[in-house]
Amino acid sequence: MPQPPHASCFRPDVLAGKVALVTGGGSGIGAAIAARLAEHGARVAICGRTQAKLDAMVGEIEAAGGEALGHTADVRRFEQVEQVMQAIEARWGRLDILVNNAAGNFLCPAVGLSPNGFGTVIDIDLKGTFNTSKAAFPLLSRAGGVVINISATLHYAGTPLQTHAASAKAGIDALTRSLAMEWGPAGIRINGIAPGPIDGTEGITRLLAPELRERAERLIPLRRFGSTAEVADAALFLASPASAYVTGAVLVVDGGQWLAGSMALAQ
Ligand code: COA
8 A cells, every 4th residue: 555745844944953862763664863953854763783883874864965974883882872962962063853763673582592581682672762762861961852662563462472671672662661750840842652563674674574565554543554754753843842731642643453463463
């Protein structure tokens, strides 16, 4: 089924003067969010583990007339995300928008999963979200900033082969709500986005066998997978003043897929 076109509903300068950081911004959903924020006036930093991906994305944003900065960092390492904050402060002197998007995942039954395998996904997704948020707090609290945590719908029901990722994503949603309570008085809004099956992502490549696609699409109320641009539009809304009174919310962007039960894709 064709996807709708993506002319923006927002003014092109809605984020003018703002600075954003997108973790895992070199590819997939993170790259789409970085590009969308830049198209709307934000200067955008991206971080990730692979320099080449960051360089390519920085080049893309700059070719479109935006300003970007790529910095390698593993979100599992607090000192590395602190270095990213220092680079952003040195270059632009502020940070207004943090998108915690970096994630790792694979399919594995719990009995076959090593404690280190479970812990690795928790470390990237959940601890990475905490690490980056904590490191960003001094800058965000100066700017009256916004945090957007990318989770998933895996934990809305039981999801086989995904105990590690579902646990991590549940933790991220808990972090979203708890930080919204703690940091609201500092003028910081913390919201989440829970994407469903999104084309052009490592998640779909890694987690869904191509022969299951047609069946999966039939189980989604909107009868198609989403696009990275559609998730990026949700992020733009949450980054913009259009969501000024929204905090602690998790916006599900999945075509209604979770309503059919998350087992659907695994069976
Ligand atoms: N099945 C079972 N266990 C796996 C696994 C798989 N497919 N892939 C990795 N693991 C285990 C490893 O065996 C290891 O545990 P062990 O030391 O007990 O053997 C542990 O996970 C760490 O693996 P390692 O490859 O050292 O981790 P890494 O830090 O290099 O990579 C991953 C992290 C595993 C999450 C990797 O898939 C990754 O980098 N992903 C990033 C992109 C991504 O996943 N995107 C999708 C988002 S939906």
